[in-house]
Amino acid sequence: MSFVFDPAPTVAVPVLGGGLFPVHRIYCVGRNYVEHAQEMGFTGREPPFFFLKPADAIVAVPEGRTGQIDYPSLTANLHHEIELVVAIGKGGRNIKAADAAQHIWGYAVGLDMTRRDLQGEMKKAGRPWCIGKAFDQSAPIGPIVPRAKTGELTAGAITLTVNGQPRQSADLGDLIWNVAETIEHLSAAWALQPGDLIYSGTPAGVAAVVRGDVMEGHVDGLPTLRVAVR
Numbered sequence: 001m002s003f004v005f006d007p008a009p010t011v012a013v014p015v016l017g018g019g020l021f022p023v024h025r026i027y028c029v030g031r032n033y034v035e036h037a038q039e040m041g042f043t044g045r046e047p048p049f050f051f052l053k054p055a056d057a058i059v060a061v062p063e064g065r066t067g068q069i070d071y072p073s074l075t076a077n078l079h080h081e082i083e084l085v086v087a088i089g090k091g092g093r094n095i096k097a098a099d100a101a102q103h104i105w106g107y108a109v110g111l112d113m114t115r116r117d118l119q120g121e122m123k124k125a126g127r128p129w130c131i132g133k134a135f136d137q138s139a140p141i142g143p144i145v146p147r148a149k150t151g152e153l154t155a156g157a158i159t160l161t162v163n164g165q166p167r168q169s170a171d172l173g174d175l176i177w178n179v180a181e182t183i184e185h186l187s188a189a190w191a192l193q194p195g196d197l198i199y200s201g202t203p204a205g206v207a208a209v210v211r212g213d214v215m216e217g218h219v220d221g222l223p224t225l226r227v228a229v230r
């Protein structure tokens, strides 16, 4: 049997030093830094929660280049969320935090772009966040660096500037649920697969961008991600 039309190409992210990482799913962690949870109106340690973006929301930006995203439809409040992205190389269910590192293929800098006004309306109505989070081009990402080169990333600066002005600044050590714990929780709910990406949550300082803005995201040990809004 043949396909009735050509299937979409596999979404892939360049690996620093060569090769392409094929993307399976994109999982995202909500409210995973204390000060960001507070700015969104929440306090205290709650169990991690997750949402997904479609794999083809990826906008892969090669090292040293400036990626481009189009200002999306239906919103007047497009927010940046700088995040450490974890790339899964070995799948599994019920992975213990102590064993999580061996499932990590590498890391990248990512942006969880958010139509905050639409997300807010959905929250208020008790409806799914999809329209606020899972839209086209909502997941810019820089090159993936193999864990073999970086080691485990558990501390280090995570920052975002917009047009050179600081917007978000924290340390990976400030994560409420660290990467290993996140993998434990996530793999209890879904069978992780090679190619899964985990956007691990954003620090405080989320705010709006407009057409013409240039975002520059950084995580210590990884190449800078630069993305312009057009």
Ligand code: MN
Pocket: 028, 029, 030, 081, 083, 112, 199, 201, 202
């Ligand atoms: Mn996020």
